[in-house]
Amino acid sequence: MEKKAKYFGYSITRDRQIDYDANNHDICKIIAKAEPTLNLCISCGTCAATCTAGQFTDFSLRQVILLLRRGETKSLENEVSKCMLCGKCQLVCPRNVSTRNLVIQIGKALYDKKLSAETVNTK
Helix, strand or coil: CCCCCCCCCCCCCCCCCCCCCCCCCHHHHHHHHHCHHHHHCCCCCHHHHHCHHHHHCCCCHHHHHHHHHHCCCCCHHHHHCCCCCCCHHHHHCCCCCCHHHHHHHHHHHHHHHHHHHHHHHHC
16 A cells, blocks of 8 residues: 655745855956956945935846856846946945946846857857
Protein backbone atom coordinates (compact mmCIF):
# COMPACT_ATOMS: atom_id res chain seq x y z
CA MET A 1 0.00 0.00 0.00
CA GLU A 2 1.14 3.46 -0.85
CA LYS A 3 1.22 5.99 1.96
CA LYS A 4 0.27 9.55 1.18
CA ALA A 5 1.87 12.49 2.95
CA LYS A 6 -0.42 14.37 5.25
CA TYR A 7 -1.26 17.91 4.31
CA PHE A 8 -1.02 20.27 7.28
CA GLY A 9 -1.93 23.49 5.46
CA TYR A 10 1.66 24.49 4.73
CA SER A 11 3.42 24.59 1.41
CA ILE A 12 7.02 24.88 0.40
CA THR A 13 7.71 28.19 -1.29
CA ARG A 14 10.44 29.02 -3.73
CA ASP A 15 13.60 30.43 -2.21
CA ARG A 16 13.86 34.23 -2.58
CA GLN A 17 17.57 34.58 -1.94
CA ILE A 18 19.70 36.40 -4.49
CA ASP A 19 22.57 34.34 -5.84
CA TYR A 20 25.18 37.04 -6.41
CA ASP A 21 27.64 34.58 -7.93
CA ALA A 22 25.17 33.59 -10.66
CA ASN A 23 24.57 37.23 -11.71
CA ASN A 24 26.65 38.91 -14.38
CA HIS A 25 28.85 41.65 -12.89
CA ASP A 26 30.58 42.58 -16.17
CA ILE A 27 28.38 45.62 -16.81
CA CYS A 28 29.20 47.02 -13.37
CA LYS A 29 32.91 46.65 -14.09
CA ILE A 30 32.54 48.34 -17.49
CA ILE A 31 30.62 51.25 -15.97
CA ALA A 32 33.04 51.62 -13.06
CA LYS A 33 35.85 51.87 -15.59
CA ALA A 34 33.99 54.50 -17.64
CA GLU A 35 32.78 56.41 -14.55
CA PRO A 36 35.15 55.79 -11.59
CA THR A 37 33.03 57.86 -9.20
CA LEU A 38 30.61 54.91 -9.03
CA ASN A 39 33.00 53.39 -6.50
CA LEU A 40 32.58 56.46 -4.26
CA CYS A 41 28.83 55.93 -3.87
CA ILE A 42 27.80 54.88 -0.36
CA SER A 43 24.08 54.50 -1.22
CA CYS A 44 23.06 57.19 1.22
CA GLY A 45 19.84 57.96 -0.69
CA THR A 46 20.33 61.71 -1.04
CA CYS A 47 20.01 61.39 -4.80
CA ALA A 48 16.72 59.54 -4.50
CA ALA A 49 15.34 62.10 -2.05
CA THR A 50 15.83 65.03 -4.41
CA CYS A 51 14.99 63.26 -7.68
CA THR A 52 12.40 65.01 -9.84
CA ALA A 53 11.59 61.79 -11.71
CA GLY A 54 11.20 60.03 -8.36
CA GLN A 55 8.40 62.44 -7.42
CA PHE A 56 6.34 61.46 -10.47
CA THR A 57 7.36 57.81 -10.98
CA ASP A 58 8.84 55.01 -8.90
CA PHE A 59 12.37 55.83 -10.12
CA SER A 60 15.21 55.71 -7.62
CA LEU A 61 18.85 56.18 -8.60
CA ARG A 62 19.84 54.47 -5.38
CA GLN A 63 17.88 51.40 -6.49
CA VAL A 64 19.50 51.55 -9.94
CA ILE A 65 22.99 51.54 -8.41
CA LEU A 66 22.02 48.69 -6.10
CA LEU A 67 20.71 46.62 -9.04
CA LEU A 68 23.87 47.41 -10.98
CA ARG A 69 26.14 46.29 -8.14
CA ARG A 70 24.10 43.12 -7.64
CA GLY A 71 24.38 42.29 -11.32
CA GLU A 72 20.62 42.27 -11.85
CA THR A 73 20.46 43.82 -15.30
CA LYS A 74 17.04 42.54 -16.38
CA SER A 75 15.05 45.39 -14.82
CA LEU A 76 17.86 47.93 -15.05
CA GLU A 77 17.07 49.15 -18.58
CA ASN A 78 13.49 49.99 -17.68
CA GLU A 79 14.58 51.86 -14.56
CA VAL A 80 17.30 53.92 -16.27
CA SER A 81 14.87 55.07 -18.96
CA LYS A 82 12.83 56.89 -16.28
CA CYS A 83 15.67 59.30 -15.45
CA MET A 84 15.17 62.85 -16.76
CA LEU A 85 18.90 63.74 -16.48
CA CYS A 86 18.05 66.97 -14.66
CA GLY A 87 21.18 66.81 -12.49
CA LYS A 88 19.63 67.53 -9.08
CA CYS A 89 21.06 64.31 -7.72
CA GLN A 90 24.55 65.32 -8.79
CA LEU A 91 24.24 68.68 -7.02
CA VAL A 92 23.32 67.14 -3.66
CA CYS A 93 25.57 64.07 -3.69
CA PRO A 94 27.89 64.25 -0.65
CA ARG A 95 30.51 62.09 -2.42
CA ASN A 96 30.44 64.04 -5.72
CA VAL A 97 29.38 61.04 -7.78
CA SER A 98 28.81 62.04 -11.38
CA THR A 99 25.29 60.64 -11.44
CA ARG A 100 24.27 62.05 -14.81
CA ASN A 101 27.24 60.47 -16.52
CA LEU A 102 26.60 57.30 -14.54
CA VAL A 103 23.05 57.02 -15.91
CA ILE A 104 24.31 57.72 -19.44
CA GLN A 105 27.02 55.06 -19.11
CA ILE A 106 24.52 52.51 -17.77
CA GLY A 107 22.22 53.15 -20.73
CA LYS A 108 25.12 52.90 -23.14
CA ALA A 109 26.42 49.65 -21.63
CA LEU A 110 22.96 48.08 -21.69
CA TYR A 111 22.48 49.16 -25.31
CA ASP A 112 25.87 47.69 -26.28
CA LYS A 113 24.99 44.46 -24.47
CA LYS A 114 21.68 44.25 -26.33
CA LEU A 115 23.42 44.86 -29.67
CA SER A 116 26.01 42.16 -29.01
CA ALA A 117 23.27 39.70 -27.96
CA GLU A 118 21.34 40.42 -31.18
CA THR A 119 24.51 39.93 -33.23
CA VAL A 120 25.13 36.55 -31.61
CA ASN A 121 21.52 35.48 -32.16
CA THR A 122 21.56 36.36 -35.87
CA LYS A 123 24.66 34.28 -36.62
